[in-house]
Amino acid sequence: MVSVDLPSGLFGEDNSGNNPDSVIRADHTLTIQFPKISFFFADNQDFVGKIHTMPIGLHPAKISSTPTDYNIIDYTLVSGILKDRKKFDHKGHFGHGLMIAGSCGKSGASVLASHAALRTGIGLLTAHVPRPAASIMHTAVPEAMVQCDQSDIMVTEINEPDRFDALGIGPGIGTKPNTKKGLRDLLIKYKGPVVIDADAINIISMEDDKADIIPENAVLTPHPGEFRRLSGSDATAFARLDIQREFSKKYKCVIVLKGAHTSISLPDGRVWFNTTGNPGMATAGSGDVLTGIILGMLAQGYKPSEAAIASVFIHGLAADLAVRSTAYESLIASDIIHNIGASFIKIRQFKNK
Amino acid sequence: MVSVDLPSGLFGEDNSGNNPDSVIRADHTLTIQFPKISFFFADNQDFVGKIHTMPIGLHPAKISSTPTDYNIIDYTLVSGILKDRKKFDHKGHFGHGLMIAGSCGKSGASVLASHAALRTGIGLLTAHVPRPAASIMHTAVPEAMVQCDQSDIMVTEINEPDRFDALGIGPGIGTKPNTKKGLRDLLIKYKGPVVIDADAINIISMEDDKADIIPENAVLTPHPGEFRRLSGSDATAFARLDIQREFSKKYKCVIVLKGAHTSISLPDGRVWFNTTGNPGMATAGSGDVLTGIILGMLAQGYKPSEAAIASVFIHGLAADLAVRSTAYESLIASDIIHNIGASFIKIRQFKNK
C-alpha cells in the first residue's frame, strides 16, 4: 500500500478529530518536497509507514523566504552550528561543567552523563554526587573530578555553582525532600547555562510557580511522561506540540521533548524535529547520555538553542552508528557514548564536502 | 569409521539397556533426514562422532503434519519468534526487570546477569543485591539501577516485586536460611513472568511441596546436578528426558536443562533441543548470562516458552560467534555477553533472506 504525499484520510497537522478507521494504513508514503508535521507524531505511526521525501523542484530561495515555525534538524544545520577548534585553544576555552546526578541505587546515571560530557568536548567536568559514588566515578571515568555532597544517599546542597560555566542537573537524583530543597535553592539563584533532566523536571513539576524556578534559557529534556507532569496536560500529538511551544514561550526556556522524532521548542516559538535515532535508544540511560552531551555543548559556549539542536542530532546519530555493529535490542547507553566521536566526524565530513 | 543413519547397536531413543561394548564407535554419523533423540545425550557422545544430516526428500507437508513432542531449535524457529521494534516504541514497551542475584563473594553473578539482560533489549533493569554490591554494579554496569537488600551479605527480602514486569532469581544467591525464607515468601506471592536459576533452584529443591513455590509458567534453568536435586532422580539420558517432561507438566513450568544440547520442556509436554553452543561455554558465569538473557526476553513481553527457546539459541550462538576470535579455553562469560548483539543480527539476517 503506497500513499502519495499523505495517506488518504490523514491531515498534515492536527488529526485529533480524525476517525482512525477512515485513514489508509500505508506501507510507504511518498511525500512531496517536505514531510508533514503529523508524520512526526507517534499516533500516526501506523498510517504513514516508511516515509520517502520527493523533491518537486521548488525554488530554494522561495523555500527559505517562506516563514515557518517548523523545522527539521539535518546535517546542514548541525554542521553549521559546530565550531572548529583552533590550534592554541586550551582547556579553559572549553569550559568547566558541573554534572549533578545520582542517588543511592542510581549512581550509574552520573557515570553515563559525565562520560558523555567529556566525549563531547568539555574542558573540565566535575560530578556532584552523594559521597559513596566518588570511587565509582573515579574508577569508571578517571577524567572526571568529583565534588561530594554532604549526604551519603542523595544530592542536597550545591555550593558556589557560579564557579562553573554550565550545569547539568537531574539524572538519577530522585525527588526526596532534601533533594527538592537543595535543587530549588540552586535553580532560584543560578543564572548561567543549564540543562535540566529527569527527576529535576519532576521536582519543577511539583512547584506552583514554575517561573520562579525555571532559569531563563534553561534547556529542559522531558520524555512524554515528564512533560505531562511538567505541563499539567495529557494532550498528545498536535495539541501537545502547541502546548510545548507555549511552555517555551511562557517560561523562556528550551524544551527538548524526547521521542522517535524529538521536538525542540525555543522561547520564540519555533520548533525543530530531529531526524536521527532509532528504536534501540529505548534503553536505560539513553537520556542520561543526552543530558551529558548538552552539558558538554553548553560548557563550550554554545547557545542553549544550538546546544539542544546539535546534541539531539549527535545523540541520535551516535546510536545510528552504533547499530551498524549491534542490534536494536543490544544497544546500551554506553554504546551511544562510544560513538559520539564518530558522530562528530560524520557531521564534519558533511561540512567539508 | 562412518555410520549411516545410526551407529550399529545404538537405538534412536532409549539406550539404558544397551551394552556399550556392542555399539559401534563412529567418527562420523550420516543420519537420515533428522538427528535421532539419542544423539543429544552426553552418554552417547563417543558412539555418534560428528553428525551429518542427510535430507532424503521427505515431503515438507508430511513432515509438518506428523505430530511429535521432540523438536529442534534453529534459525527458522527463532527468527519467527523475534519481534521487530517499531520506530515510536519507547523504554516502557520493553519492560522493567528485576534481577535478584549475588551474595558475599558472588557479586560477579549480578554483574554478568544484569549486563546480559541489558544487552538483550530490556527497557530498564534493576538489580536487587546485598548492600556492598551496589558500587560494584554501578561501576561495571552503569546502565543498571540498584535496589539494596537490608543485608550486607545476602538477599533476604524483596518488597513490591509487582512493580516489575519480570523477575530473574538465583545467580550467586546462596542457600542460607534468610535467603531461603525471603525467596520462599517471594515465590509464593509473585505471579508474573520469572526465570529461576542456580541456588534459587536448589532452594526449591529443598521444599516438600514444590507446587506451592514454583510459579505457574516459571522458567527454571537447572544444570544436570541441579535438576537431579530438583527432580529427586539421578536418571540420565532418555529416562531423564521423560522425567524432565513430567516435571514440566506437573508443575506447569518450563524446564531448561542445560547441556551440550540443552533440552527445553514445556507444560504441554513438548521438548526442544538446542543446536547452538560449544564446549567453551563450560566456563564460570555462563549460566548467569543465560538467566540475564531470559529475563531480558520476559521483560519485553515474550511468552515464557518463546523466551526460553530464543534465549538458549541466542546464548549458544553468541558463544559460537565469540570463538571465531578466541579459543574454547579462553572464552569467558563476558565474551558471550559481548556477542549477543551479533547474535541478534545473524538471526535477523536469516529472517530477511
Added chain:
Amino acid sequence: MVSVDLPSGLFGEDNSGNNPDSVIRADHTLTIQFPKISFFFADNQDFVGKIHTMPIGLHPAKISSTPTDYNIIDYTLVSGILKDRKKFDHKGHFGHGLMIAGSCGKSGASVLASHAALRTGIGLLTAHVPRPAASIMHTAVPEAMVQCDQSDIMVTEINEPDRFDALGIGPGIGTKPNTKKGLRDLLIKYKGPVVIDADAINIISMEDDKADIIPENAVLTPHPGEFRRLSGSDATAFARLDIQREFSKKYKCVIVLKGAHTSISLPDGRVWFNTTGNPGMATAGSGDVLTGIILGMLAQGYKPSEAAIASVFIHGLAADLAVRSTAYESLIASDIIHNIGASFIKIRQFKNK
C-alpha cells in the same frame, strides 16, 4: 592570503611592540627553511595561518654548525633518544617509579598518570595515594601497586622515597597545608630524578626561596597559568620564553611549558619546541598523562632533558594518532594513553627507515 617567509609586519622573534593592526593575517605562510620562533606563540596564531616550511638548499653542515639555542623536536631527534630493549633485559632494568597523585575528589588523576607510566615502559609502578583511592587503583590499573598515605583525603607524607628510581609528583594533590608540608619535606631531601606537575608546582610557587625546594635536574611541567604563578611574571610570548629560559638556568631544572607548541627549556639555556599534538588535547587529564609518561622515561634511566623531550613528543603524537578515529571534541585523556604504544611504533619505524 599567502605570505612568504613571514606575514608582512610580523617579526620573527619579539612582537611585543607590534601593532596587531599593521600585521597581515595570512591563511598560509610559506616560510623559508625553518619556522620562525614567533610562529610558536599563541599570540601570533591569527597572523601566520597554516605554516609550510620550504627548504632552499642550505648546506646541512652549515646548518648544524650554526649555534642556536632554539630547536625543534621531531622524529629524527626522538628516535635517536629512544633506547632499544635487549633480549635479556628484565623488570629491574626499567626502574621502579613512585607516582604521588590524587586527593579527595581527584583520584582519577592517579589512575591516568599511573596507567600512562606503565604504558611507557616503566618496570614497576607504585602509586602513593590517600587511602580510599587504593581500591580505585587496583580495579582500574591492576598492574600498579599502591602505597597508602596515612590520610584518607590527601597526600601528607612520603617515607623512604629513595627506594624508588624516580618520582612523579603533583596530579590532583591539591594545596592543603598538610600536603604542602609533606611535599616540602620530600622535595628538600629527595635527590633523584623527579617530574613535578600541577598542584605540586603551585605549592612550589608559594615558597619564598624556590632554590631550596626545586631539586636539581627536576622536570617541571606547568601550563601557562601555573608558570605565571611559578615565575611571578605574567609576560606572554617572546618575553615569557626568555623568563622560562632564565628560570631553568637559575634553578637548574627542566621547564616543560605546555601549550600548542610546548617549549622545553634546559638548565644550559637551550629551548625545544614540540611539533606534535592537536586541540583535542585541551581536555581534562591530558596533563596527568604527560606526567605519567615522563615518570616512565625517568624510571627507565633517561636523562631529564631526554625524558622531557621524548615524552612531550610521544604525548602529542599519541593524541594525533587517536584523532584518526575520533574527533577533537571526543578525545579524552584515556585515548592518549591507549595510543602511546602506537606512538612508540611510529617513532621506531622512522628510525628503521
Added chain:
Amino acid sequence: MVSVDLPSGLFGEDNSGNNPDSVIRADHTLTIQFPKISFFFADNQDFVGKIHTMPIGLHPAKISSTPTDYNIIDYTLVSGILKDRKKFDHKGHFGHGLMIAGSCGKSGASVLASHAALRTGIGLLTAHVPRPAASIMHTAVPEAMVQCDQSDIMVTEINEPDRFDALGIGPGIGTKPNTKKGLRDLLIKYKGPVVIDADAINIISMEDDKADIIPENAVLTPHPGEFRRLSGSDATAFARLDIQREFSKKYKCVIVLKGAHTSISLPDGRVWFNTTGNPGMATAGSGDVLTGIILGMLAQGYKPSEAAIASVFIHGLAADLAVRSTAYESLIASDIIHNIGASFIKIRQFKNK
C-alpha cells in the same frame, strides 16, 4: 660480524672460566642444527647476537634416539600437550581452582592472576583475598568468585583447600608473619596440584627444612632473584642451571626459572628452554599472569610438567602476539591476558597443519 656454529671463544655450555675479552662479539650466529645451551644464558647475550639455526640434515631418528636432558619448547611439543575439548564436557571437567593472591596495596596481582586463569580454560575460579579486595575482584573480573580472608590486609588462613582441584599461591601476598604462618600450614597439609610464585617462594626460602614445605610435584616459578634466595646460591648461567636441576630432583618439584629463555627443570633432571617471549614482558604483573595460566592448566588436569611447559610457551606467545600492535615499552600485563586466546588458536593451527 657473523659467526658460524659458535662465536669464536665461546663454549657451548659452561663459560664461567672464560675471559670475555677473548670472545668474538657476533651480530649474527649461524648455528648448526641446534642452538647451544650457552646461547640461553643472559651472560652471553652480547656474544651471540641474533641466532639463526641451520639444519644440516641429521637423521630425525638419530636425533630422537640421542638421549639429552636439554630440550626446547616449541609448537610441536605444546600442540601435542594440549587436549581437545569434547562437545559434552562441562564446567566440572575443567576444575575449580583457588588463587591465593594479594595484600594491602597489591590487590592488582589477584585481578591479573585470576583473569589469566579464566582465560586459560579453568572451569571455576575462586580468589582467596583480604576482605577489601572482594569488590575489586567482582568489578574487574566478574567471572571469579571470592573467598575472603579473616584479615583486612593480608592472607592468613586457608580453610578446606582440598575442596579445590588446584591451587595458585603467591602473587602479591607479602611475607608478613601471619601470612607466613598461614602459608606454612597450608603447604604442609595440601597434597594436590599447586603453583607457587613470588612471595610464597620467598616464604619457602626462609624455611630451614624446605622438604617439609614444598609439596611434591609443585610448580615453583621464581625469577632469578627469588631463585637465588630459594637455592641459597648466587651462581649464574651454566652453574645455576645445574643448581636448578638439582633443586628439582631434591625437592621433587618443577622449577620454572623465569628469564628471556625461561628454563623449566623437572624432578627427573630434564630441562626445557622456552623459545617464545620478548623484552616487553619485563613489566609489572607479567609473572602474576603466568601463575594464573599455570593454575588454569593444573585445574584442567594437566600434569605439573605439562602445565609448566605449555603455560610458559603460551605466556610468551601471547606477549609476542600483543607486540604486533604495541611496542615493547607499552606492553602491560593485561595485554598478555587478552592474547591468551589468540595463543591457543595459533598453537592449534600448527597442530592441524
